[in-house]
Amino acid sequence: METYQIYSITSGVLFVIGMGGVFLSKHFIKKIIATIIMGSGVFLAFVSFAERDALSFADPVPQALVITGIVVAVASAAFALALARRIYQLTGEESFTIEK
Amino acid sequence: MTGLPTSPLPALLVGFPILLAILTLFFRPGVKALVGLAGCLLTALLAFIAFVEVTQRGTVIHTPGGWDPPLGILLRMDALAAVFIGMTALVGGFISLYAWRYLRAQDPATGGYPLFWPLWLFLWAGLNGLFLSNDLFNLFVTIEVISICAVALAVLSGKAGALKAGLRYLLAAITGSMAYLFGVALLYGSTGTLDLDHLGQVLEPGTTTTFALLVVTLGLLIKMAGFPFHFWLPPAHSNALAPVSALLSALVVKGAFYILLRLWMEVFGVGITYAAGQLIGLAGAIAVIWGSWQAFMQTSLKLLVAHSSVAQLGYLLMIFPLLILPPGVTADSADWLSVTWTGGVYQVISHAIAKASFFLSAGIVIMAVGHDRIESLRDLVGNMRITSMAIGLAGVSLIGLPPSGGFVGKWMLLKGILLSGQWWWAPVVVAGSLLTAGYVFMLLRLAFAPAREKEPFRPVPKTLEVVALLLAVSSFLIVFPADYLIQFLENSEIFGSGIEAVLKGGFYGND
Numbered sequence: 001m002e003t004y005q006i007y008s009i010t011s012g013v014l015f016v017i018g019m020g021g022v023f024l025s026k027h028f029i030k031k032i033i034a035t036i037i038m039g040s041g042v043f044l045a046f047v048s049f050a051e052r053d054a055l056s057f058a059d060p061v062p063q064a065l066v067i068t069g070i071v072v073a074v075a076s077a078a079f080a081l082a083l084a085r086r087i088y089q090l091t092g093e094e095s096f097t098i099e100k
Numbered sequence: 101m102t103g104l105p106t107s108p109l110p111a112l113l114v115g116f117p118i119l120l121a122i123l124t125l126f127f128r129p130g131v132k133a134l135v136g137l138a139g140c141l142l143t144a145l146l147a148f149i150a151f152v153e154v155t156q157r158g159t160v161i162h163t164p165g166g167w168d169p170p171l172g173i174l175l176r177m178d179a180l181a182a183v184f185i186g187m188t189a190l191v192g193g194f195i196s197l198y199a200w201r202y203l204r205a206q207d208p209a210t211g212g213y214p215l216f217w218p219l220w221l222f223l224w225a226g227l228n229g230l231f232l233s234n235d236l237f238n239l240f241v242t243i244e245v246i247s248i249c250a251v252a253l254a255v256l257s258g259k260a261g262a263l264k265a266g267l268r269y270l271l272a273a274i275t276g277s278m279a280y281l282f283g284v285a286l287l288y289g290s291t292g293t294l295d296l297d298h299l300g301q302v303l304e305p306g307t308t309t310t311f312a313l314l315v316v317t318l319g320l321l322i323k324m325a326g327f328p329f330h331f332w333l334p335p336a337h338s339n340a341l342a343p344v345s346a347l348l349s350a351l352v353v354k355g356a357f358y359i360l361l362r363l364w365m366e367v368f369g370v371g372i373t374y375a376a377g378q379l380i381g382l383a384g385a386i387a388v389i390w391g392s393w394q395a396f397m398q399t400s401l402k403l404l405v406a407h408s409s410v411a412q413l414g415y416l417l418m419i420f421p422l423l424i425l426p427p428g429v430t431a432d433s434a435d436w437l438s439v440t441w442t443g444g445v446y447q448v449i450s451h452a453i454a455k456a457s458f459f460l461s462a463g464i465v466i467m468a469v470g471h472d473r474i475e476s477l478r479d480l481v482g483n484m485r486i487t488s489m490a491i492g493l494a495g496v497s498l499i500g501l502p503p504s505g506g507f508v509g510k511w512m513l514l515k516g517i518l519l520s521g522q523w524w525w526a527p528v529v530v531a532g533s534l535l536t537a538g539y540v541f542m543l544l545r546l547a548f549a550p551a552r553e554k555e556p557f558r559p560v561p562k563t564l565e566v567v568a569l570l571l572a573v574s575s576f577l578i579v580f581p582a583d584y585l586i587q588f589l590e591n592s593e594i595f596g597s598g599i600e601a602v603l604k605g606g607f608y609g610n611d
Contacts, residue, residue, distance in 0.1 A: 015282055022275045031271050038278040042285055049289030062288065065237055069281060072244045076274050079248060083255065083267040090260040096268065 007048030014041030027095040028084035032077055039073040107160040109150040110175035113185065113228040117143050121221035129214035133200055136217025140196035143224055147189030154182035155588060169295050174234045179592030180445065181231040183585065184358055187449045188227050190574065191350050191456050196220070198460050198567040199343035205467070205561055206341070213256050213341070220347065223249035230355050236284045236294040239359050240277060243323065247273035250352045254340040265335035272322055272332040276356075279319030286312035300367045313368050317360065317380070324356035326380075326417050327387035330410045334394075337409060338402035342463020345402065349409045350456040354448055357416050364420060365441065377421040384417025385528040392535030396542070401462045401472045404539060405455070408498060411532060412451045415513060418528070419444040422520045436519030442586045443512025450505030450575055454497035457571035461490045464564050468557045477543055479551035486565040488547050493572035495540030500533050505578040 014037055021034025046062040046069070088094055120139035124132050154160060159178040166172075177185070199220070203212030226245035233239045251273065255266035284294070290308045293299055303309055325333040333353070337345050391411030398404040422440045462472070464487050469476040481488045497504035500511075510529060517525045578585075 015278075019275065019279070022271060028267065035271060035274045035278065038275065042278055042282045045282060045285040046288070049285060059292075061294075062285075065288075068237070068241065072241065072277075073274075076244070076248060076270065079251070080267060080270050080274070083251075083263055083270065086258075087260060087263045087267065090263065093264075096264070 004048045004051040007044055011041045011044035011048060014038070014044060017041075026097075028087070029081075029094070031096075032080045032084065035080070036073065036077055039069070043069055043073075104159050104161045104176075105157050106162060107153060107157075107177075108162060109146075109153055109160065110162040110177045110232045111164060112146060113143075113150055113177075113232065114175070114225050116146060117221045117225035117228065121218040121225065124218045124221065129212075132214040132217050133204065133212060136221065137196055137200045139217070139221055140224070141193060143221070144189040144193035144196075147185050147228070150177060151182050151186040151189075154179060159592070169235075169298070173238055174295070175232040176234040177232055179589050180358075180362070183445060183449070183589065184231045184354070185228055187354075187452055188224065188231075188351055191452050191571070192220075192224060192347070194567050194571050194574075195343050195346050195350075195456060195460070198346075198463075198564055201561050201563045201567075202343055202463060202467075203341070205564075216253065216256060216341075216344070219249050219253050219256075223253065223347070223352070227351060227355060231358060234296050236287065236296065236299070238294075240281055240284060243280075243355055243359065244277055246352060246355050247277065247323070250348055251336075253344045254336050254348060256344060257339075257341055259339070261335075262339040265332075265339040269332045269336035272329065276319045276322030276329075279315050279322065281319075283312040283314075283316030283319065286315070296362065296366055303367060309368075310373070313376070316363065317376070320356045320360045320363075321380075321383070321417075324353045324360070324416075325410060325413060327383045327390065327410070327414065330387060330391070330413075333410055334403055334406040337406040337459075338400065342460060342466070345406070345463070346456040346459035349406070349459055350452040353409070353413060354452060357413070357448065360420075361441070361444070364423060374424050374426055377424040381418050381421030381522075381525060384414040384420070385525065387411060387414030387417065388528055388532035389414075389535070392532055392539070396535060396539045399474055401465065401474050401477070401543075402459070404474065404543075405458050405462055408458075408536065408539065409455060411536070412447075412455065412498065415447055415451075415510070415529070415532065416444055418525055419513065419516070421525070422516050422522060425520070426522075436516045438590050439512050439519065440516030442589045443509055443516055445589060446505070446512060446582065446586065447509030449578060450497055450509050453571055453575040453578065454494040454504075454506060457490055457494040457568050457575065458498070460564070460568040460571065461487050461494065464560050464568060467564075468560050470558070474543065474546065477546040478549050480547035482551075483557040484560070484565065486562075486569050487560075490565070490568040490572040491547065492544055493569075494575060495543065497572070497575040499536045499540055503576060503579050505575045505582075508579055508582050 018034045018038025018041055021037060022031055025031055025034060043066045046066045050059040050062040124136045124139065127135050154177055159176065162175040163172050199216060203216055207213055223246060226242050226249060230239060230242040230246060233242055251266050251270040254269060255262050286308055288294055291299060291302050293302065322329040337348050340348060388411050391407050391414060395404045395407035395411065398407060419440050465476060466472045468484060497506040500506040510533065514526060514529055517523065
C-alpha cells in the first residue's frame with residue numbers, strides 16, 4: 001500500500017467518526033469536537049490528494065485550500081464554543097435535551 | 101471563457117457590501133443603523149444595475165487581478181446568477197427598511213441591535229459572492245460566510261432559546277459544509293480542477309464521482325434543510341428577530357439550493373443516476389407533506405411559518421428527479437426540462453417574496469399583541485387591516501392560487517412532472533397545496549373571528565405594515581414579468597449542453 005492511500009483511508013475513517021459523533025452525541029462540547037474531527041478528515045483527504053503520480057512534486061493547490069479551510073473551521077468552532085459557553089452561563093445546560 | 105464581456109460589476113457586488121459592513125462597525129450605535137440602511141439600499145441599487153447590464157449584454161465576467169482560470173478565480177454573472185441577485189436585492193431591500201424601523205422599536209435603549217447591520221451586509225456580500233462563483237472552493241468559502249453570518253443574526257436577541265437554536269443551526273451548518281468539502285476534495289483528487297465549466301468537461305463516471313456526488317449532495321441538503329435534515333430550521337427561524345427570520349427563510353436557505361442546482365445541471369451529468377434523483381425527489385415529497393402537516397398542527401405563529409418553509413423547500417427538491425430520464429427512455433424533445441428548472445427558479449423567487457412578507461407580518465402581529473400564539477390573530481382584521489391583507493396575500497401565494505407568483509411556480513412544476521412522465525409526483529404537489537390552504541385559511545378564519553376578550557392591540561409603526569404589504573403585493577406583481585424572466589433564463593444557454601445530452605440519451609444515467 002502506498003503512503004497516500006493510507007492517508008486517504010485514514011481521512012475517510014476520521015470523517016465518518018466525526019459525522020457519527022455529531023449525530024449521536026448530545027453534549028455541546030462533544031458535538032463541537034466531532035465537527036473538528038470531521039474537518040481534520042477532510043483536510044487530510046485534500047493533503048493526501050496532493051501527491052500524484054504524474055508530478056514529481058506535491059501539488060500546491062490543495063495545501064492552499066486546506067489553509068483556507070482550517071481558518072474557516074477554526075472560526076466556526078470558536079463561534080460554536082462561544083455560543084455553548086453563553087448557553088451554559090444563561091441556563092446551566094450543557095447538552096441538547098429532547099425538545100417536544 | 102475569454103470571449104465573454106468583462107465588467108467590474110460582479111466584483112463590486114461582492115466588495116461593496118463588505119466595505120460597507122466594515123465601515124458600519126466604526127459608527128456609534130444610533131448612526132450605525134442609518135449608515136447600514138443607506139448601504140443596503142445602495143447595494144440593492146447596484147444589484148439592479150447589474151441585473152439590467154446582464155439583460156442587455158448577456159453573461160458578464162470579472163477576473164480579479166486579471167488572472168484567467170484555471171489560475172485565477174472567475175466571477176461570472178449569467179442569467180441565473182442575475183435572477184438570484186435581483187431577488188436578493190428586492191427582498192433584502194424591503195427587509196432592510198423593515199429592520200430599520202422594527203429594531204429601533206424593539207430595543208430603543210441601545211439603538212436597536214446595532215450589530216444587525218454589519219452582519220446583514222456581510223451576509224449579503226456572501227450571497228452575492230455565492231451566486232457569482234464559478235468554482236467549487238469559492239462556493240465553499242461563500243457558503244461558510246453565509247452560514248456564520250446567518251447564525252450570528254439568528255442569535256442576535258441573546259435569549260437562551262435563540263442561542264440553543266443557533267448552536268443547533270451552526271453545528272448542522274458545519275457538518276453540511278464539511279460533507280460538501282469532502283466531496284470537493286474527492287472531485288479535485290480525481291480531476292485536478294475546481295472550475296465548474298472545466299469540471300463539467302473532464303469529469304468521468306466512476307465510483308469516486310458517484311461517491312463525491314452523494315457527499316456533496318448530502319452536505320447541501322443539510323444546509324438547505326431538506327428532509328430529513330430539516331430539524332434545525334424551525335427552532336432557528338422561529339426564535340430569531342422578525343427581520344432575521346425573513347432573511348433566513350427567504351434568502352439564506354436558497355444559497356445551498358443554488359449550488360445544488362448548478363452542480364446537478366452543469367457538472368454532475370455523468371455521475372447522476374436515476375435512483376439518486378428519485379431519492380432526492382422522495383425527500384422533497386415527504387418534506388412537502390410532513391412540513392405542511394406540522395405547520396397545520398402548530399399553535400405558535402412563527403413556528404407555523406417556519407414549518408411552512410420546510411414544506412416549500414420540499415417543492416424545490418422535487419425538480420431534481422425530473423432532470424433525469426428513467427433508464428431505457430429517450431426523449432425527442434426537451435420541453436419539460438426547461439419548464440422544470442425555470443419553474444423551480446420561479447418557485448424560489450415567489451417563495452422568497454411571500455415568505456419574507458409572511459414572517460414580517462408575523463413580527464408585526466407579535467409586536468402588537470406581545471406573544472405569538474395563533475389565537476392572538478383573533479379580530480386582526482378589525483384592528484390591523486394592512487397586516488391582515490399582507491398575511492392573506494402572502495398566504496394565497498404560498499398556496500399557489502392564481503394569479504400569484506406561487507401559482508406560476510407550482511403550475512410549471514406540475515407541467516414539468518406531467519411532461520416528463522413522472523406522474524407520481526403530481527399528487528404530492530396538489531396535496532401540499534391543499535395542506536397549505538388548510539393552515540393559511542385557519543389563520544384567516546381566526547383573523548376574521550370576533551375577539552373572545554378585549555385583548556389590547558398595541559399601536560405598531562405604519563412603516564412596518566406598509567413594507568410587509570408591499571412585499572405581499574410584489575408576490576403577485578412578479579406574475580407580469582414572468583414570461584420575460586423565463587425567456588431570459590431559457591435563452592441564457594446556461595444548461596445548453598446538458599439539454600442536448602439528455603436528448604441524445606446516455607448522458608444522464610441511461611447507460
